[in-house]
Amino acid sequence: MSAPAAAGPAPAQPLARRLGPLGRFFDSDLWYSFRQSPVAMIAGAVAFVCIFGSLLASWIAPHDPFNLATLSLSNSFIPPIPMNGSEWAFPLGTDEQGRDMLSAIMYGGRLSLVVGFSAVLFATVVGVAIGLIAGYGGGTLDAVLMRVADVQLTFPAILIALVVDGIVSAALHELHEATEIYVIVFAIGISNWPQFARTVRGSTMVERGKEYVMAARVIGISGPRIMLTHILPNVLGPVLVIATINLAVAIVSEATLSFLGVGLPPTDPSLGTLINNGNSYLFSGQWWITVFPGAALVIMVLSINLLGDWLRDALNPRLK
């Protein structure tokens, strides 16, 4: 996390220098507004638990759901805790292969987060680059790029992700298994770039007319360098907000595609794949195989959404 642009008035300067980057963050307006909002703090804590629980899954998960040596079919379909005689070995029960649901959810959450983050990163890089070029360059290029963005925005993102995933998967039929995760990151990323491009283009057009950009042009700095080192830092605020909300969208998109069976393979399940898998056992009464991964997904997405809402308000100068 970097310190926000609004670091405070001049007297804070020596203090900030003493504090270092981390101290500067805790001294910032953003941190203050975070401390003032109970919803944001709870959402932040929940998101923190979700993210670290998933990222550290290989160390803190009670079982390794992918280590076939530790799996035993005699452990399959154990119900969750109050129903299984308080057997703490499998707090959330087990699935049809005897995998511990809690561990599977932690590993699955990790995959969902990795795919979500990568897709948002991809969409951000593509969208910001196109937005900068369109906004700074202007002219025909701008018109063409924005027209493409408009057309893409008339189609729902999930449909585009599904179609792109379907087409690329069909084209890579032989390499399907090995490339699946890249295909899905590409498909979700490409379906979300226009939002970033539009926002960045708008702010770039505003920044382009300002004096510091003119000054940079006068002293002969090249266009790409002005875009990257001068304009980019000043248009990143809204991008951060869109990226946060998009992370929730991307995680849901991945889960949806995996649920439809066009996403990640069952050998390496994400939350969506787990839900899809559990769906087959819904009618035989093993509801926990579906409901717990679903709950994990909703908690993760809800906390990220709430954080995104708070960030949008906190970075909005009109609400200060």
Next chain:
Amino acid sequence: MAGFILARILQAIPVLLVVCFLAFLLFAYVGDPVAIMLGQNATLAQRIALTHALGLDKPFYVQFVLYLGRILHGDFGLSYRLGEPVLQLLATRLPATLELSFTSAVLALVIGVPMGVYTGIYRNSWLSRAFLTFSLIGVSLPTFLIGILLILVFSVWLGWLPSFGRGTVVHIGHFWTTGFLTLSGLKALILPAITLGLFQMTLIMRLVRAEMLEVLRSDYIRFARARGLPNRMVHFGHALKNTLVPVITITGLQLGQIIAFSIVTETVFQWPGVGFLFVQSIAAADIPVMSAYLILMGTVFVTINLVVDLLYYAVDPRLRLERRAPAAAR
């Protein structure tokens, strides 16, 4: 007016061409139709003959024009998976999707607008807070999860409603089938329609609420109250009317979302519509069905956008005035 409509239609054509081109690329470059049709043991002469017969040795742009011609005649080829003409497949599946989407849209409007009006007027009542919390959950729950949970509660645990299919359908005319006319058809429609409509319902509610809050602060509402009009008249006659312009636009555009998400809902409930067909086709790499679906969706979305634009134009008199007298000072 006529010029405006014409310009919008002319703008829609390139978009459709691009969609058709993508569908054509899919057809032309993914998979090898000659190998699929002849199998492994064909001789080179047979392959060349079939390539010629299919027109695959013609230049690229000629093939595209021929492809466009076939589409305009409704010829989308045969499904690799089912061996039936794609057009016929889509036509028999389309009524299911349309009935589901239509029901969800109506549900979302009929419940979402009153909820939005209520939460806009009684901002601080506990019911408004309950609605808002509910809408937050509705936004965060992925569509497929809503479907699964509804199935779990109402089909598995309570056993009230069916969990898959359309129930008994009645044939109307040549290919149209409807589930509206039988009890089992209506029962089968309830869960999928709620699943599909919930997100739009919460969206419409939030939109109407925001617009109502905005409008209720304006001067003409204050004057209406000063004239002694009853609350009901002010709220529904004056305020709601002016919130409807954005609601119409968003609802129209959301119709596209409903059709897109019907893919998910249809898969959850194994609803025999075009979305479920598309997902099955992706899994089987059934290219003719995929490309035909792509073109169908492209047409649907371009049409929806066109209609929403025109509707916007019809509903908001300011747009017409500006067009007629562009020089007039605002």
